[in-house]
Each structure stands twice: as C-alpha cells, then as structure tokens.
Amino acid sequence: MHVPDGFIDAPVSAGAGVVAVAGVALALRGARRELDDRTAPLAGLTAAFVFAAQMLNFPVAAGTSGHLLGGTLAAILVGPWTGVLCVSVVLLVQGLLFADGGLTALGVNIVNMAFVTVLVGYGLFRLLLRVLPRTRAAAVGAAFAGAVVSVPAAAVVFTGIYALGGTTDVSIGKVAAAMIGVHVLIGIGEALITALTVSSVLAVRPDLVYGARGLAKPLELRAEPVSV
Amino acid sequence: MKNKRFLVVFLLVSLVLAGIVSHYASSSPDGLEKVAADKGISAKEKDHSLKDAPFADYGVKGVGNGRLSGGLAGIAGVGVVLLVGGGAFWLLRRRAPARDA
Numbered sequence: 001m002h003v004p005d006g007f008i009d010a011p012v013s014a015g016a017g018v019v020a021v022a023g024v025a026l027a028l029r030g031a032r033r034e035l036d037d038r039t040a041p042l043a044g045l046t047a048a049f050v051f052a053a054q055m056l057n058f059p060v061a062a063g064t065s066g067h068l069l070g071g072t073l074a075a076i077l078v079g080p081w082t083g084v085l086c087v088s089v090v091l092l093v094q095g096l097l098f099a100d101g102g103l104t105a106l107g108v109n110i111v112n113m114a115f116v117t118v119l120v121g122y123g124l125f126r127l128l129l130r131v132l133p134r135t136r137a138a139a140v141g142a143a144f145a146g147a148v149v150s151v152p153a154a155a156v157v158f159t160g161i162y163a164l165g166g167t168t169d170v171s172i173g174k175v176a177a178a179m180i181g182v183h184v185l186i187g188i189g190e191a192l193i194t195a196l197t198v199s200s201v202l203a204v205r206p207d208l209v210y211g212a213r214g215l216a217k218p219l220e221l222r223a224e225p226v227s228v
Numbered sequence: 229m230k231n232k233r234f235l236v237v238f239l240l241v242s243l244v245l246a247g248i249v250s251h252y253a254s255s256s257p258d259g260l261e262k263v264a265a266d267k268g269i270s271a272k273e274k275d276h277s278l279k280d281a282p283f284a285d286y287g288v289k290g291v292g293n294g295r296l297s298g299g300l301a302g303i304a305g306v307g308v309v310l311l312v313g314g315g316a317f318w319l320l321r322r323r324a325p326a327r328d329a
Contacts (some may be wrong), residue, residue, distance in 0.1 A: 001258065001260045002258075002260070003260065004270075004273050004274070004276065005273070005274040005275075005277070006272045007264065007269055007270070028320065031317070032320050032321075032322060033322070035317050035320050036322045036323075037321060037323075038231070040314070040317040040318045040321040041318075042235065043313065043314070044310050044313045044314025044315075044318070045235060045238045045239055045242065045310065045314070047309050047310070047313035047314070048242045048309045048310040048313065048314075049238065049241065049242045049245075050309075051242070051246065051305050051306055051309040052241075052242040052245040052306055053245060055245070055246050055286065055302055056249060056250060056253045057254040057255070058253070058254055059254045059256060063256050063257070064256055064262040065253075065254035065255075065256040065257065065258050065259075066258055066259050067253075067258060082317065085313070085317070086313060089309055089312050089313040089316070090309055090313075093308050093309050093312060094305075096278065097283045097305065097308060098281075098283050098286050098301070098305065099278045099283075099284035099285055100276075100286070102274070102276060102277075103276070103278070162269065166269065167271075167272040168268050168272060170269060174267055175263065178263040178266065178267060179259070179260070182262065182263060185259075186259050204229045205229055205234050208234070
C-alpha cells in the first residue's frame with residue numbers, strides 16, 4: 001500500500017508528515033516502557049521480519065496482489081508503541097534504500113501503514129482478549145480478527161487523505177469502494193500471516209509475546225515454590 | 229527454546245523469506261497500485277527521487293541474475309532494518325536494575 005510521490009498534494013503530504021513526526025515522537029517515549037534487555041533484540045528482529053514478509057506479495061484477485069502491513073503483528077509481539085516504530089523503520093528503509101514509497105509521501109505512509117494498523121489491529125486484539133477466554137487459541141483468533149480489520153482500515157484512511165489532498169479529480173466514492181473491496185481480501189492474507197506467526201511464537205516462547213502476557217500466568221501458578 | 233536460539237531462528241526465517249522466498253512473490257500490482265491505475269489516481273504519479281539508487285526496486289544494480297539480485301537486496305534490507313531498528317530499540321530500552329523491585 002506504499003503511496004508514491006504525486007498522489008497527494010504538497011500541503012496534505014506536509015500535514016501528514018507533521019502527524020507522523022509527532023506520532024513517532026510519542027512512540028519513542030512509549031516504547032521505553034516496553035523495551036528491556038530481553039525484548040529489545042526481539043523488537044529489532046520483529047522489524048526485520050516485517051520487512052522480509054512485506055516482500056512476499058501474494059495474489060488476491062485477478063491481476064492484483066497484496067502484502068503484509070505488519071502493524072498488528074508487531075504490536076502483539078513487542079507492544080503497540082514499539083510496533084509503530086517497527087513499521088516506521090521498515091517504511092523509512094524501504095523509501096530511502098529501495099525507492100518503495102515516495103519520500104514526500106513518507107508521512108502519509110507512516111500514518112496509514114504504521115499508526116492505523118497498530119491502533120485498529122492491536123486495539124481490536126485487546127478488546128477481544130477482554131471478552132474471550134484466556135487461552136492461546138483465543139489470542140490467535142483475536143490476532144486474526146485484529147489483522148483482518150487493520151488493512152481495510154488503512155485503506156479507508158488512505159481514501160480520506162486522498163479526499164483531502166488528491167492530485168486528480170476522481171470520484172471519492174468509487175475510490176473508497178475499490179480500495180476497501182480489494183483490501184478486505186488483502187486483510188485475509190494479513191490475518192493468516194499474523195495468526196500463523198503469533199501462534200508459532202506462542203508455541204515456543206509464549207513469554208515473549210507482549211500481547212499475550214496475561215496468558216502465561218496460569219502456567220506460573222503450577223510452578224513448585226523454589227526453596228532457597 | 230533458549231532465548232539466543234529463538235532469536236537466531238527468527239533471524240534465519242526472515243533471511244530465508246527475504247533472500248529466497250521473495251523470488252516467488254506475485255509481481256502483479258498491489259491493491260493500491262491497481263485501484264490507482266483503474267480509477268485514475270496515478271495520473272500525476274512522479275518517479276521516485278531515488279529510482280536510480282543501488283538497491284532501487286528491490287534489486288542490486290549491476291547484478292544481472294534476477295534471482296540473485298532480488299535475494300541480495302532482500303538480505304541487505306533485513307540487515308539494514310535490523311541495524312537501524314535494533315540499534316534504536318537497544319538505545320531506548322530500560323536498563324536492567326528494574327528487577328530488584
């Protein structure tokens with residue numbers, strides 16, 4: 001969903017840039033609480049994994065493809081603030097090193113693909129965990145649901161930004177319908193990859209999954225008290 | 229699984245995805261590109277200002293073999309993201325003494 005240069009006019013691109021800088025600054029503060037000696041290396045690897053997975057475009061409909069955005073996945077693995085930073089780093093490297101995503105559109109892309117996916121995907125994940133049983137299967141299901149919704153949500157926000165500052169005169173209704181339609185399909189791919197990855201990490205190292213830390217507690221209760 | 233082993237496996241999976249599996253990715257336009265082309269959004273699209281950069285478009289300039297070029301670009305990308313992201317997260321982290329609370 002990388003927006004290239006020229007889709008969005010200069011004022012709205014600059015406005016999105018300001019929002020992106022402010023959001024990343026907030027995330028840098030918030031991430032301090034999520035990162036320690038154990039989780040910082042995992043967070044770096046999560047960003048690298050999101051980059052790698054974003055290279056894997058999968059076919060969705062006639063002649064169209066999609067790829068992981070990764071905000072929901074990163075937030076569940078390493079925390080929402082750190083998740084925002086993971087996707088932002090990926091977008092920055094893609095824009096500067098691989099000419100993917102316009103440089104004037106970097107703010108738009110960070111808003112769409114980092115902020116919206118984490119806010120919506122991780123937000124829904126946490127809401128669902130409140131009502132679902134505290135099991136691993138429920139966490140994987142909540143991850144799927146959060147991820148599936150996060151992608152069309154990013155498409156809606158792109159359409160909104162396009163309505164504000166699009167450089168061509170086209171019907172916003174038609175753009176919205178087309179964007180949401182194809183991104184619901186891409187969202188299913190996003191959800192499958194997210195659920196598979198979360199369940200794999202939960203299977204081997206449940207203690208490392210930020211969004212599922214509450215699930216580890218019942219296991220701790222069974223531990224024998226250690227005599228000192 | 230021990231911490232170090234887990235992290236190494238996680239890194240290897242990323243390297244294999246970016247370096248090898250990416251070759252089999254769909255080259256069709258993605259959702260936004262397709263909608264942009266269909267609906268006329270892309271009429272004023274501009275070329276990327278770094279389109280001639282050494283790694284532009286997920287290839288390595290001067291490497292003729294497409295599979296090798298894409299694979300090397302993917303591995304380089306994983307490395308750079310790990311350095312930039314990992315470096316930032318390592319600097320941001322809370323230091324150890326929090327434990328003796």
